[in-house]
Every structure is written in structure tokens, then in C-alpha cells.
Amino acid sequence: MIFAYAFRSGRLTRLSFEGSTPPEDALWIDLFDPTDAEERAVEQALGVEVPTRQEMAAIEESSRIYRDDGAVVLTAVVVDGVARGRPSRAQITFVLTSDHLVTLRYVDPQPFKTFDGRIQRLGAGMDSPARIFLALLESIVERGADILELTAAELNEVSTRLFLDDEVRKKKHSRAEDEMQVVLKRLGRKNMTLAFLRESLMTLERVASYARTAAFPGETRVASDLKRLQRDLRSLSVYEAELSSELRYLHEAALGLVNLAQNRIIKVFSIASVLFLPPTVVGTVYGMNFRHMPELEWSFGYPLALGVMAVSATIPILWLRRKGWL
Numbered sequence: 001m002i003f004a005y006a007f008r009s010g011r012l013t014r015l016s017f018e019g020s021t022p023p024e025d026a027l028w029i030d031l032f033d034p035t036d037a038e039e040r041a042v043e044q045a046l047g048v049e050v051p052t053r054q055e056m057a058a059i060e061e062s063s064r065i066y067r068d069d070g071a072v073v074l075t076a077v078v079v080d081g082v083a084r085g086r087p088s089r090a091q092i093t094f095v096l097t098s099d100h101l102v103t104l105r106y107v108d109p110q111p112f113k114t115f116d117g118r119i120q121r122l123g124a125g126m127d128s129p130a131r132i133f134l135a136l137l138e139s140i141v142e143r144g145a146d147i148l149e150l151t152a153a154e155l156n157e158v159s160t161r162l163f164l165d166d167e168v169r170k171k172k173h174s175r176a177e178d179e180m181q182v183v184l185k186r187l188g189r190k191n192m193t194l195a196f197l198r199e200s201l202m203t204l205e206r207v208a209s210y211a212r213t214a215a216f217p218g219e220t221r222v223a224s225d226l227k228r229l230q231r232d233l234r235s236l237s238v239y240e241a242e243l244s245s246e247l248r249y250l251h252e253a254a255l256g257l258v259n260l261a262q263n264r265i266i267k268v269f270s271i272a273s274v275l276f277l278p279p280t281v282v283g284t285v286y287g288m289n290f291r292h293m294p295e296l297e298w299s300f301g302y303p304l305a306l307g308v309m310a311v312s313a314t315i316p317i318l319w320l321r322r323k324g325w326l
Contacts, residue, residue: 002038003030005119005132012119012126021045028101028132032108042102048095050104051075056091064203065210072096072214074207077200078140079193080109082147087193089200092140094133096211101129103136111139130219133211134226141204141232147197148239151190155246158183162253180258187251194244201240205233271320278312 004015004022015023021041022029029042031050039050048071055063056075064075074094081088090109095102105112118139119126126132161183212226286295286305295301 001032001034002042003032004028005030007127012132014116026100027127027129028103030112031102031104032112033106034104046097046100046102048097048100048102050095050102051093053106056093056104061206065206067214070097072211074211076140076203076207077196078107078109078111079144079147079196079200080107082150082193083110085189087189087196089196094136094207096129096133099129101132109140109143111136111143115139128219130222134222134229137204137208137211137226137229140200141229141236144197144200144204145232145236147193148236148243151193151243154186154190155243155250158186158250158254159246162250162257180254180261183254184251187247187254191244191247191251194240194247198237198240198244201233201237205230205237208233274320275313275316278316279309282309282312 002022004017004026005012005028006015006023006025007013007027008025012027015026017023022045029046031038031042034042042048043050047069049068051073058064066073072095074096075091076094077089078092079087080090090105090107092109093104095104115136118135126135208226208230212223212230282305286293286301295304298304
């Protein structure tokens with residue numbers, strides 16, 4: 001699918017066209033999950049080579065950021081699926097020339113869904129490929145900041161749930177265990193989100209740095225804004241590191257609470273075995289039925305044995321309570 005945008009009537013406007021060849025005055029050509037024919041048509045119309053999906057997924061920096069016959073090719077990682085609760089990473093490639101911006105993507109992340117509204121706000125400022133690229137990059141960075149804020153809020157909720165609320169401890173063991181499993185799964189999803197976002201912020205900072213120095217030699221305002229964007233990305237990276245540290249602590253704390261609950265169960269069984277051990281010994285002795293056992297002839301032998309069992313069970317209980325183990 002091909003979307004084309006041109007600066008007409010004082011603002012950036014989405015164009016309607018037939019076939020795979022965008023209009024000549026298109027400043028931005030957005031390739032969304034394109035077919036091979038659509039890619040070839042754009043390459044022939046603009047004289048630029050669009051990387052394949054396999055090339056976009058390469059992790060080497062030289063495969064993500066490079067020059068190609070006068071065009072600058074920049075590939076960044078974005079986080080997708082956070083709103084659906086299924087975070088994933090995806091690549092978006094920007095191909096920059098002096099006259100055109102080409103974006104290549106196989107997902108529809110939130111910054112692209114809401115970009116039409118941003119176009120309306122910026123209005124006349126979107127009259128060059130450089131400024132369109134800057135606006136797209138700012139949208140992606142803002143979405144990353146929103147994801148960090150959502151993650152911080154959810155981690156705060158989990159922290160309150162673990163350390164301040166007593167509801168989990170008041171529930172029955174089976175329900176409390178189910179609750180802890182839910183908490184651990186939530187922390188796992190947040191860990192995935194932060195891992196993808198960490199990679200995204202790193203690639204975005206490299207893209208902004210390279211674009212500032214190599215892609216826009218005549219766009220001093222864009223270069224200045226990209227420098228400011230780099231500072232924002234560094235601050236977001238620091239904040240992400242703090243959230244990752246907090247998440248690790250919460251994960252360890254949740255596992256510790258699970259272990260404490262399991263230890264309490266083991267403690268109950270251990271104490272029960274200690275309490276029943278002396279009566280078991282007494283019952284075993286009087287269950288041997290030897291011929292020469294004087295207690296067998298006693299009329300009060302049976303009550304006596306029961307009394308000895310009760311006393312032998314009571315003494316450990318009193319001793320354990322005195323030690324504070326019960």
C-alpha cells in the first residue's frame with residue numbers, strides 16, 4: 001500500500017492517485033506493507049533503492065544507517081502492540097533525498113496512526129522532506145515517552161499491590177497464588193516492553209545523530225531540533241534504565257513473597273510432623289503386644305496410654321510457642 005503526501009494550499013495533504021506511481025510533487029511517500037511491484041515502482045519513479053525486509057531486520061549499524069547513491073537510508077526500531085498488551089519490536093526505514101522522504105514499514109504503530117492530526121497542527125511547517133522526517137521522529141519519540149509513563153504507572157501499581165495492600169495476604173492460599181502469577185506475568189510483559197523500548201531509543205538516537213550531521217546540511221533549524229531530540233532521547237534512556245532497575249527489584253520481591261508463602265506451608269507441615277511424632281512413638285510402643293508387658297494387664301492402661309500421647313503432643317506445642325515459632 002502506498003500513501004503519498006504533497007505540500008499544497010499551504011499544508012501537507014494526502015494525495016489520491018491510481019496505480020503504483022506517486023505524483024511528481026509528492027514530498028513524502030509512505031510504503032505500508034508494500035508488494036514487490038509497489039517497491040519497484042517507487043524505486044523507478046524516484047531513482048532510489050528501497051531496502052528489503054530482511055535488510056531492515058539486520059542488526060549491524062552499517063546495515064541500518066548508510067548512504068546509497070545520494071540518498072541517506074536510516075532504519076530505526078519502534079515498539080508496537082503496547083495498547084493491545086502484546087508488545088513487539090518492528091523496523092521502520094527512512095530514505096531521505098533532497099526532494100523526497102520515503103518511509104518503509106510493515107506495521108502500523110501509533111505514531112503513524114495519529115500523524116495526520118499532527119500534520120494539521122504543524123500546518124505550513126511541513127514543506128520539506130527534512131521537516132516531515134523531523135515531525136515523524138518526534139512523534140515516535142513522544143510515543144516512547146508515553147510508553148515509559150504508562151510503564152512507570154503500572155510498576156507503581158504493582159509496587160503498591162505488593163507492599164502496601166493487605167488484600168493478597170488475606171485471601172486464601174490458592175487465590176493469593178493466582179494473584180501472584182498475574183503479577184509476575186504483568187512484570188514479564190513490562191520487561192519485554194522496556195527491552196524493546198531500550199533498543200528503540202538506542203536506534204533512534206543513532207538515526208537522529210547521523211541525520212543531523214549528514215542528511216540536512218542546509219537545514220539549520222532541523223539540525224538544531226534534531227540535537228534537542230537527541231537530548232530528549234538520552235534523558236528517556238536514563239529514565240528507562242531506572243524503570244528497568246525498579247522492575248528487576250519488583251520481580252525479585254514478587255518471587256520472594258511466593259517463596260515466603262511456600263515456606264509457611266512447609267513450616268506448617270514440619271510443625272505438624274513434630275507434634276505427632278511423640279504420640280506416634282507412644283502408640284508404637286504400646287502396639288507391640290509383647291507377652292510380658294505389665295501395662296497390658298492394667299485396667300487403666302488404655303486411658304493411661306492416651307493420656308501419655310496427649311501430654312507428649314502438648315509439651316512440644318508449649319515449647320514451640322515459647323520460642324515464638326507458632
